[in-house]
Amino acid sequence: MNLNITKVPSVKGIAKPRGSYSVYTRTDNLLLCSGQVAVDPETGEIPASFAAQLKLVLNNLKIILEDAGSTLDHVLKTTVFLKDPIYRNEFDEIYKTFFKNGYPARSTVAVNLMHPDFLIELEAVALIPG
DSSP states (O other): OOOOEEEEOOOTTSOOOSSSOOSEEEETTEEEEEEEOOOOTTTOOOOSSHHHHHHHHHHHHHHHHHHHTOOGGGEEEEEEEESOGGGHHHHHHHHHHHOTTOOOEEEEEEOOOSSTTOOEEEEEEEEOOO
């Protein structure tokens, strides 16, 4: 089996990774998106509110998907890491505004995140149509 694997270290429009990972890995029509956190690509700042962080994270995901030739409609699964389960309802209200044509499979867990100001991290698996 000969797989074509592409590892993309950064994408214009989102903050560059601070660790040793690719923003996404693509093999044929499958896309694996690394966990996205809320770091403003221009200033490097982390928004204070949960809503602002989540919207930045989901916009980052949208930019990554478009860079790879996909869209939010092609997301198969997301894994969501919340700093505190108290954000669960607010998360769901905002999340569903991004997925207007049905929701991907999802796992959501509460965890300690890598920076004390991060309130959310989200990773995704998507298809690339065509």
